[in-house]
Amino acid sequence: MTGIGKLLMTIGVIVFIIGFLMQFIHIGKLPGDIVIKKGNTTFYFPIVTSIVLSVVLSLVFYFIGKFR
Template sequence: MKEISTILIIFGVLIILIGLLMRYTSILSFLGKLPGDIRVEKSNFKFFFPITSMIIISIIINIIIRIFKK
């Protein structure tokens, strides 16, 4: 049980760091603007579903998990 809590804390810190990077730098500015990200804008309606960005983030997180497991 202690291992799970450590992993969750590490992922929380990573998410905060990625959020800060996205907020204050342009390193990850391509996320949300990739081909495959769905964006619908009408006069008073905006819908944004970053499917491609979510898949890339999922792959990166999966790689990080596999590295920490070994």
């Protein structure tokens, strides 16, 4: 059970840090994100933003796992 507790605390700290950083770094609307506007409706699909966040989180979890 202690392993699960440490994992949950680590995930919580990472989510907190990401949330804190997003207050200052405006992620989104990168070139390559899909925006479709028709009338009153706007569809926004952040494909490039998702890829960038995936790479960053993969690196973070890789380094966390490496130093355990």
